[in-house]
Amino acid sequence: MHVAVVGGGVAGAASAIALSRIGAQVTLYEAHEDPAGPVGSFVSLSVNGLRALEALGCLEEVQRAGFPVDRQRMWSGRDRPLGDVPRGRRPGDPLRSVTLMRADLVGALRREAERAGARIVVGRRLSGDPRDPLTGDADLVVGADGIWSATRRALDPACPEPRYAGLYSVSGVTDRPVRPPGDRPQGFNMVFARRGAFIYLPAPGGSLWWSAQVAAPVPPPDLSAVGPAELAELFRTEKTPLAVLRASSAVTAATLLHVLPPVTRRHDGRTVLVGDAAHPVGAGQGASMAIEDAVALARELASARTVPAALAGFDRLRHDRAGKLAKSAAANRDAKTAGPMAARLREIMMPFFFNRFHPKATGWLYDHDPGRLPEVRSS
Structure with missing residues (x-):
């Protein structure tokens, strides 16, 4: 199976690793010479993302590129403590959230993709149209080209636009x-x-x-x-x-x-959206969810009889989880734009409730088991 992955960031590189692991011939197309760049922001990976990295076989390399973060502490603007919980994990989980520069994460994933056998082509901007000559002979096109995805627009010209x-x-x-x-x-x-x-x-x-x-x-x-x-x-x-x-x-x-309204058409018989192209969730989970997507897509392709059946199964598997996280992200975003009255109420109420309810509220997210990739099979 020949796979064209459009987009060389976290979602694209992780998809290239996962699909190469199951024996696909993968070409990763990236518009920029270096999709991460020499500078940038940092990114955190919670334990669900780390377990997905473990399934890809590159957890230790990513851990070496960053540093563990044990606790997450919330403060009011007046320096009053509002909460203190484990960072990106349930209490007692032996894994620790990892923080690293996004460039280092993308670099580590791209190196692993090349080791897994993927071919990386940089400086080539694809239209996202299935008829694009660069992807025309692919059995599968993976749109991993972010929130401004050209692949999403080609898949559905009436798709929602970011705002x-x-x-x-x-x-x-x-x-x-x-x-x-x-x-x-x-x-x-x-x-x-x-x-x-x-x-x-x-x-x-x-x-x-x-x-x-x-x-x-x-x-x-x-x-x-x-x-x-x-x-x-x-x-x-x-x-x-x-x-x-x-x-x-x-x-x-x-x-x-x-933000992006829910994307209603995320796949057809040959093209599928992953990562921010399908569900820009925010809440510090964008990278982790993209890596989860890569593992889930590879597992479905390895077990399904046809590509269309695999894409339909992948979408069913990921839709509810991504949607639930999107709602959490919206609440997180609203808290950052709240007015002074809401901020005052938060300062009064949050110290009593946050530590107590946070593990239960986030357990569904951190407990996710992505499963293992099957042994390499011939394509």
Whole structure:
């Protein structure tokens, strides 16, 4: 079976690994020379994503490229603790969430895809149309080309379009080792601020990786002009974000956040959408869900008699899980854009409920078993 994977990010590279593992002849097409780039934001993988990486055979390499994060702590803008839970796992799970730069994750997956036998073609932008000469002879086309997917538009010209979510994200790294005010312990920290949310976590070497998610009904006219100084003004009433921003002189990534209405046509007899092309979930789960998709798609293709049957089975398998997570992500996003009254209620109520109910509310997500890929068979 000849497979053309469109898109060389996390979803595309993971799909190339998984499909190569079951004996498919895979060509991965990427429009950019380096889809990750030399700089960028960081990404976290919770245990469900790590188990999917284990099924692909590249868990240890990704763990070496990042660092484990044990706890997730939530804070109010006034530095009051709101919650303290295990990061990306149930209590007692021996796996630990891993945080790494997105470029390092994509690089590790692409190297593994090449080792698995996939051919990677860069600098070639596909239209996503099944008649595209670059994919015309493929038995299967995997659309892994993100939220602005050309494959999705070719599959369904009437498909929904992304819209601005009322948030933009700017990420960076402190220039020097810095200790946040209050000598807070290590871990993933999220501050619910007046103008959005501010995330930071200590990285090896003593610097802090940070991401400001700014609530703005209208996006800035020039996102590239938003740097630490501009963010410091936006977060001037929050002591901890302000201290982190003052220790930084540049940003590594900036992007407008978008949402996408549910995609109703995610496959046909030959083409299938995976990752953000099918379900941009957010909530720190985009990469993990894309890797889960890759494993699930390969398993269905290995067991089904025909490609159309495999794609239908894959869609049934993934639809409810992705939809449930999308609802959780919407609630997460709404919390970051809440007004001052909602923020005050959160400060009062969250310390009593968050730690108690978080494990039950997220267990369905972290307990997911992606299964193992079958032994390589001839294509």
